[in-house]
Every structure is written in structure tokens, then in C-alpha cells.
Amino acid sequence: MSRFLNYVFSALAVTAFIMSGAHSAETDPKVVRIATVAYNLNGKTHYLGSTELASETGLDETLAKRGVKLEWVPAATAMVGPIVNEAFANKSIDFAAYGDLPPIILNGSKPRVQLVAPWGRSGNSYLVVPANSTAKNIADLKGKRIALHRGRPWEIPFANLVQKNGFKLTDFKIVNVNPQVGAAALASGSVDAFFSLSDAYNLVDKGVGKIIWSTKNAPPDWKLMGGLWARNDFVKEHPELTQAIVTSFIKANHWAAQEAHKETYLKDYASLVQPESVVRRDYEDDSVSWRDRWSPLYDQALVDHYKRAASYARESGLIRNDIDIQQLLNSSFVDKALKELNLETFWAPSRIASQQ
Missing domain, CATH: 3.40.190.10 (Periplasmic binding protein-like II)
Known part of the structure; x- marks a missing residue:
């Protein structure tokens, strides 16, 4: 009798397993x-x-x-x-x-x-200034206008850079615009710097910007x-x-x-x-x-x-x-x-x- 019950329970277990698999597929x-x-x-x-x-x-x-x-x-x-x-x-x-x-x-x-x-x-993030700017680092931009799209991933490395150098975001005049507008603002001289991604090189190639910092040699968790x-x-x-x-x-x-x-x-x-x-x-x-x-x-x-x-x-x-x-x-x-x-x-x- 016990052997028969074991057989029944095993069969039920197999059936339940098969049915659960079918149900899983059906519920996709x-x-x-x-x-x-x-x-x-x-x-x-x-x-x-x-x-x-x-x-x-x-x-x-x-x-x-x-x-x-x-x-x-x-x-x-x-x-x-x-x-x-x-x-x-x-x-x-x-x-x-x-x-x-x-x-x-x-x-x-x-x-x-x-x-x-x-x-x-x-990927990397880049700090770009106008081609004729004398700024060489983030300290030189204190109190200046920096185009940065708030809430986007590259705000984190920018915050890291600011904090690492002993500043706060309020030490800068952050202009919250998307990258396309930020690049145009830098090219027109409306801002003193622009923080973004590899599009920074487009500004360099056009002769309107130069890169003064990037995450290339920053710690891995800054990427x-x-x-x-x-x-x-x-x-x-x-x-x-x-x-x-x-x-x-x-x-x-x-x-x-x-x-x-x-x-x-x-x-x-x-x-x-x-x-x-x-x-x-x-x-x-x-x-x-x-x-x-x-x-x-x-x-x-x-x-x-x-x-x-x-x-x-x-x-x-x-x-x-x-x-x-x-x-x-x-x-x-x-x-x-x-x-x-x-x-x-x-x-x-x-x-x-x-x-x-």
C-alpha cells in the first residue's frame, strides 16, 4: 500500500511540475x-x-x-x-x-x-570651455555659468568633480539645458563652460571649445x-x-x-x-x-x-x-x-x- 501511495504522490508531483511549467509559459x-x-x-x-x-x-x-x-x-x-x-x-x-x-x-x-x-x-564626461577661455580647471570657473542638464547621468561625475575640489554646486551658476542647447550656448559665448559627453569633441573640431577635464583617468566609479x-x-x-x-x-x-x-x-x-x-x-x-x-x-x-x-x-x-x-x-x-x-x-x- 505504501509503495502504491508513493507512486501516486510521485505521479502527482510530476503532473504538478508539468502543469506549473505550462502555466508559466501561458502567463508570459x-x-x-x-x-x-x-x-x-x-x-x-x-x-x-x-x-x-x-x-x-x-x-x-x-x-x-x-x-x-x-x-x-x-x-x-x-x-x-x-x-x-x-x-x-x-x-x-x-x-x-x-x-x-x-x-x-x-x-x-x-x-x-x-x-x-x-x-x-x-562612457566619459567632459568639461568644455570656449576655445579662447583662460580657465584651466574647475576652480577657475567658480561663480561662472556652466551648462549642465540636471537629472541626467553625467550630473553625477560633475558633482564628484565639484566635491572633490572642495566646492558645492551653488558655487557655480548652473544653466539647466539639454546638451544640444548647451553646446550652442558655449559656441555663442552665452555660458562659460559646458559639461556633457563625447559631443564635447564636436565643439573641439569646430574650433569653438577645448576640453579641460574628463573622467578618462578618474576612478572607475566616476564613469x-x-x-x-x-x-x-x-x-x-x-x-x-x-x-x-x-x-x-x-x-x-x-x-x-x-x-x-x-x-x-x-x-x-x-x-x-x-x-x-x-x-x-x-x-x-x-x-x-x-x-x-x-x-x-x-x-x-x-x-x-x-x-x-x-x-x-x-x-x-x-x-x-x-x-x-x-x-x-x-x-x-x-x-x-x-x-x-x-x-x-x-x-x-x-x-x-x-x-x-
Whole structure:
């Protein structure tokens, strides 16, 4: 009798397992929406290099096998943060690939999103002054007008630079404009400096600006950081689907991080928006290696970066509440993806912390 009962219970357990798997597949949403920076070039929409690459390295096919359609939701570069944050708040998107400060601001009222796949130390920030300026460093700009788009990821390295040199934001006249307006303001002489990304080189090439500081040789946690963010409720309801998406993004990171693919990435992806010469200079002479620029690890540099970013957002009044870093950073999906793809030792963690 006991053998018969054991058989019955085993059969029931197997049936329950099969049914749970079927139920899981059936409860997948029909569409997954991922927002990212978009550019319209020659009548065609192109997405931020790493996200477009993820699609080409199998993300669409991965979702299609599950009966899920992928929809990219374009966000214009001038207003990425507000556009994506609003979409997350009204649940019209499930994921977004964007920088660090906007999602911190979004989580300032209550936990809404979490970082499920970092895209690495993705880029540099630059302090540019007019070509005829005598300013040589941030100290020379005290009391001067600096164009800076508040609430964007590069505000964090600017704040780091200001604090490191013993100043406060109030020591400068911050002109809150988007990068396009900021660049025009510098060119026209309306501001004394402009803080932005690699578009700084365009001003240099036009002969209207010169770079007096950048994050190229700053500590790793001063680099721009961000990645794939997911709605908390989506992750809770669809962990397996979230895992499949994260694994696809890690495949894209791994492809791009290989030295053999560097030239292809620079020419076919990174140079879609900026001239190739600008892109190459942004990557040259950098303290972070090409491979580590794509590191998805939740290492000490990343944790330090988000702790500082959250503290800065609170202190500067961008958010009213403290951020729980443990809720903000979820490494479980990347850990599983690295193990599944045999990439556990491909990237080495950075433990270099900046001295603040």
C-alpha cells in the first residue's frame, strides 16, 4: 500500500511540475516593451549601440520562442530620463536601457525599478570651455555659468568633480539645458563652460571649445553607469522571462567586449550618431580597458557609484527619501547568466574606490 501511495504522490508531483511549467509559459505576456535612447537617421530609427546589438545577437528570437513579441520604445536623447520614468510609472514599458540618475529619481518616492543588467562603465564626461577661455580647471570657473542638464547621468561625475575640489554646486551658476542647447550656448559665448559627453569633441573640431577635464583617468566609479532596468512588479511576475532577456543582454556585452569585435562595434554601432573620429577619441587613452567597459558585474566600483549617486540625489533635493541600494541592484539574473554562458571569469571585478 505504501509503495502504491508513493507512486501516486510521485505521479502527482510530476503532473504538478508539468502543469506549473505550462502555466508559466501561458502567463508570459504577449509583448515585452523595452525603452531606450533612439536616433532618427536617414528616415530610420536606430537605438543606443548596446541595445541594438542585443537585438542582433538573438534577443528577438529568444522572446519569439516563448511566444513573446519584442517592442522597442524610442526615447529622444534630449529627454530620455523624464520620458522613460513616466513610461515606467504608468507601466507602459517593462524594461529600459538608460543611465543611473533618472531611475534613482524614479525610485525616490517608492521602489519601482531595479537594475537587472549593468552595461558596464560605458562612457566619459567632459568639461568644455570656449576655445579662447583662460580657465584651466574647475576652480577657475567658480561663480561662472556652466551648462549642465540636471537629472541626467553625467550630473553625477560633475558633482564628484565639484566635491572633490572642495566646492558645492551653488558655487557655480548652473544653466539647466539639454546638451544640444548647451553646446550652442558655449559656441555663442552665452555660458562659460559646458559639461556633457563625447559631443564635447564636436565643439573641439569646430574650433569653438577645448576640453579641460574628463573622467578618462578618474576612478572607475566616476564613469557613466547604467544598464537594463526592469519594473519591480514585472520581475516578480515573470522571473524566467526576465532571466531570458538579461541573458541575451549579457551575450551582447560579451560579444562587444572581445577585442576581435572592437572595430566592428566602433564602425557599425558606436559611429551611427557621432563621427567615427569622435567615438574613437572617447575610447582612447582611458583608464578602463575595452573589456571592462562592458563589464556587467555588480562589483565594488558599481556599488560605490550607486551609493554616491543615491546620496547625491538626496542631498541635492532631487529625491526626498533615502534609496535602499539592496532593492535597487539585483545581481541574481546576471549571476545566473554568467554561469549559464560560462563567463564567470571573463570579467574581473574592480575594487578600486575613489577617495572622496
